[in-house]
Each structure stands twice: as structure tokens, then as C-alpha cells.
Amino acid sequence: xxxxxxxxxELASRCSLPAALEAMGERWSLLxxxxxxxxxxxxxxxxxxxxxxxxxxxxxxxxxxxHGILERxxxxxxxxxxxxxxxxxxxxxxxxxxxxRQWGERWxxxxxxxxxxxxxxxxxxxxxxxxxxxxxxxxxxGDLLWSLPQDVAAGA
Numbered sequence: 001x002x003x004x005x006x007x008x009x010e011l012a013s014r015c016s017l018p019a020a021l022e023a024m025g026e027r028w029s030l031l032x033x034x035x036x037x038x039x040x041x042x043x044x045x046x047x048x049x050x051x052x053x054x055x056x057x058x059x060x061x062x063x064x065x066x067h068g069i070l071e072r073x074x075x076x077x078x079x080x081x082x083x084x085x086x087x088x089x090x091x092x093x094x095x096x097x098x099x100x101r102q103w104g105e106r107w108x109x110x111x112x113x114x115x116x117x118x119x120x121x122x123x124x125x126x127x128x129x130x131x132x133x134x135x136x137x138x139x140x141x142g143d144l145l146w147s148l149p150q151d152v153a154a155g156a
């Protein structure tokens with residue numbers, strides 16, 4: 001890949017990665033997100049499942065709500081109860097979470113994670129997350145380069 005070197009100060013104003021890391025860049029937020037994808041919605045469920053301290057959980061949930069990743073909703077049946085639900089913005093993080101999990105299986109633990117993420121239709125494991133070209137080709141390291149926006153070819 002072509003290397004674009006720039007001071008971090010400038011990078012933060014032009015690259016979305018620092019903003020994404022600000023919203024998600026620590027382990028508890030990622031684990032809360034994983035739990036939300038697994039259907040957990042209540043503070044007590046997150047706390048029990050993750051074993052996270054209540055003050056840390058409250059802080060992370062607040063940050064995820066503040067960034068629009070989760071929404072805080074009152075339960076119709078009992079207005080005293082609160083649910084945390086994934087927003088469209090939060091659900092859009094699923095490929096990142098799956099890719100990170102698959103990376104961990106391959107490079108850190110060396111074994112498949114449990115439970116296995118499967119397609120609901122045929123109950124077969126999901127494919128490895130890959131970087132795809134606009135026409136659907138899987139791209140490898142030698143197929144990629146960084147380009148400035150004004151140098152990107154217009155789509156057909």
C-alpha cells in the first residue's frame with residue numbers, strides 16, 4: 001500500500017478512524033456491543049453477563065448512547081425499566097465486530113470462538129470478512145493503495 005505520512009494532528013481532522021476509536025476504542029464498549037448483538041437490552045443483563053462494574057457499565061452505555069450507537073428506551077409495560085437497543089448506526093458496526101473476532105480466532109487464540117456465528121437461513125458459519133472491490137472481487141494487500149479523494153476514479 002502507498003504510505004501517506006502526515007502528522008497525527010492533521011490525521012484526526014481528515015481521517016475517520018480517530019473519530020471511530022473515540023466512539024468505540026476500548027474493550028468494554030466492544031463487549032457491550034457484542035452483548036447487544038446477542039440480544040441483551042437491560043443494564044442488569046449486561047452487568048451480569050459481562051461481569052463489569054456498575055459505574056463502568058453506566059459510563060460506557062452513556063457513551064454508546066451519546067454516539068448514537070445504542071438508544072435508551074423506556075419499556076412500555078413498565079415505564080421504570082430501561083432498554084438499550086442497537087440503532088442503525090450501531091448495527092452497522094457488525095462487520096467490524098465479526099472481522100475483529102475472526103482476526104482474534106486466527107491470530108490470537110488459534111481456535112474457533114464459541115458460539116459460532118451462523119446464517120439463520122441455513123445454519124452454516126458466516127464467511128470470513130474481506131475487503132471487496134466495488135465489483136465484488138476479494139482484494140488482498142497487493143491490490144490496495146491509499147488515494148486522495150480528488151484522485152479517486154468516479155464510479156460507473
